[in-house]
Amino acid sequence: MTPAAEKTPLLFAFQELPLQQPLCDRLRAQVGQLESRYFPDGESYVRVLSDVVGRHCLLLADLSHPDDRYLPLIFLADTLRDLGAASVGLVAPYLCYMRQDARFQSGEAITSKIFARSLSAHIDWLVTVEPHLHRFRSLDQLYSVPSRVVQAAPALVEWLGQRRHLLLVGPDAESEQWVAEIARRSGHPYVIGRKERLGDRHVRVTLPPVEQYDDRVAVIIDDVISSGHTILKCLQALEAGGIEQVECVAVHGIFADESDAQLVGAGLAGLVTTNTVPHATNDIDVSPLLAPAIQACLKAARET
Structure with a gap:
């Protein structure tokens, strides 16, 4: 792989998203190739087709209906790490599980904290747009990885x-x-x-x-x-x-x-x-606002 190719990030998405091509253009990224489907029993199958060794990888995810999409996402993130990706960052323009940020009734799960701990274990950084923060001043109080919030x-x-x-x-x-x-x-x-x-x-x-x-x-x-x-x-x-x-x-x-x-x-x-x-x-289109935040995270990942 040429040095130029190593510097070119790969952008993966499970579905065709409106932000995918605009972000590829602005970041000069390549579309990462993958295969995904469900087995008859509903389990997820994920296969990375691109060569990711030494490459910085971005995951662009629509998390508006997260319960069906979260497991394939972390399967992909961990597979990229296993295959030698230099870093794995998540671009989640809509960040889910921000509503339940406190225990309002006895026994309730504080899902915002649980989700953040789980997701942080699988990614190196996070970029999102206008997360619905209530009782937390910033994502740093929830996520243990570097994060950037883009204002819309x-x-x-x-x-x-x-x-x-x-x-x-x-x-x-x-x-x-x-x-x-x-x-x-x-x-x-x-x-x-x-x-x-x-x-x-x-x-x-x-x-x-x-x-x-x-x-x-x-x-x-x-x-x-x-x-x-x-x-x-x-x-x-x-x-x-x-x-x-x-x-x-x-x-x-x-x-x-x-x-x-x-x-x-x-x-x-x-x-x-x-x-x-x-x-x-x-x-x-929010890609002009997202791109600089993603570039800053990529720059930090390259310097790490």
């Missing part, structure tokens, strides 16, 4: 900056600092709602008066859309306040139980997400 706000600012006559809406107090900064940089006014969580799929959203903005298009901004109930309640509150056209832009679109169709059916006029999770609504 610049990508949202660029997209929103191309629009005119908008009202930006944050659904809850947790979003205020984030939405306020996006509003300042994109030049739009904003309001922040108050959310009361009544259960996993039941929330109540209350907004301040919005009648003065009834001639604007309201754009709800959120980091993750999972069940869609927060967005739905926010949509209903805006409509009750006299806003006729409501759209939504989010970083991660999980859309459990076809909640994207439910939101559109409820009257949402537009729905846009970044390409962190593959979906038809992907209209904002």
Whole structure:
């Protein structure tokens, strides 16, 4: 293998992901070749086809439905190590298992800590986008490997900056600092709602008066859309306040139980997400923001 080839990273993914080719182009990486399937009993089969000896390897993973995808991921990571990879880094644009970060009821598993300990044992570094941190200030409190968090706000600012006559809406107090900064940089006014969580799929959203903005298009901004109930309640509150056209832009679109169709059916006029999770609504590319963070991790791995 030539020295130039050794410096060229290999990027592996189990499925064709929207970020795969843009990241290969920006990182000057090669697509890693692998074979994977399931045995009749449901066990995973993974085979690496590329020569990885001395190569720095990246795993690009969609972890939006992690229970089916985690075992193949660590099988691949450990196989790359066994075959002589110089390093194995994980690019998980959406980082799962961030919700349960405390024991709210007796006997509950604190899955964010358990998952982080397990994953850290199989990778050398981690890059992600806007992880849903609550009670932890940074990923360093969870993960024992170097990690870099990419903020999606610049990508949202660029997209929103191309629009005119908008009202930006944050659904809850947790979003205020984030939405306020996006509003300042994109030049739009904003309001922040108050959310009361009544259960996993039941929330109540209350907004301040919005009648003065009834001639604007309201754009709800959120980091993750999972069940869609927060967005739905926010949509209903805006409509009750006299806003006729409501759209939504989010970083991660999980859309459990076809909640994207439910939101559109409820009257949402537009729905846009970044390409962190593959979906038809992907209209904002975060690869320009991801690439520098990945390059920094590769540089550190080469110097180790």
